[in-house]
Amino acid sequence: EPEVTQTPSHQVTQMGQEVILRCVPISNHLYFYWYRQILGQKVEFLVSFYNNEISEKSEIFDDQFSVERPDGSNFTLKIRSTKLEDSAMYFCASTLGTGPYGYTFGSGTRLTVV
């Protein structure tokens, strides 16, 4: 069964450093997403991406965050200057379309900011 692949699985970074989280969505999917989950809390929407541009972003997704699909297969989330409160699991997801389609999530990257 096709999978969404995320790397790395764990990342520890110093506060103020930049991190890039990487994802390879399912090849024929058209919509791409980043979500995050702080420990013990619910899965929260960060950003959606369609047709090579951001479709929607949440209030969490401020100027420190950016996304890119550099080569037609990878989908990256960059956090420019990490803060302690950015520590969370970050999930990439993709779906074939909106409406009657489930989303496929990756296994996540656990980001720890120290």
Place this chain on the structure above:
Amino acid sequence: SQKIEQNSEALNIQEGKTATLTCNYTNYSPAYLQWYRQDPGRGPVFLLLIRENEKEKRKERLKVTFDTTLKQSLFHITASQPADSATYLCALETGSGNTGKLIFGQGTTLQVKP
């Protein structure tokens, strides 16, 4: 304000019994409602999707109902097994134009005892 609420307490049941999980929402008019399973440290896994004009959907031991008048979905696992122990997430798809995003409830943790 918009809310998605699931049973906040963990649900403990005996193997073989039927588990019933509840999802209530306010100030949404979703065309689709989705259910996901999440294991500790892993990404959500899509289980079932139900449309607003469907009352019930089944897949193997899973059954979902959707009452748009009550703004409620029920998720049933029949003949439950210890392997069904996980957190179950209700999600609504919202969005504008031709893009959408999932908004998740906080999840209900199910523990099935042998």
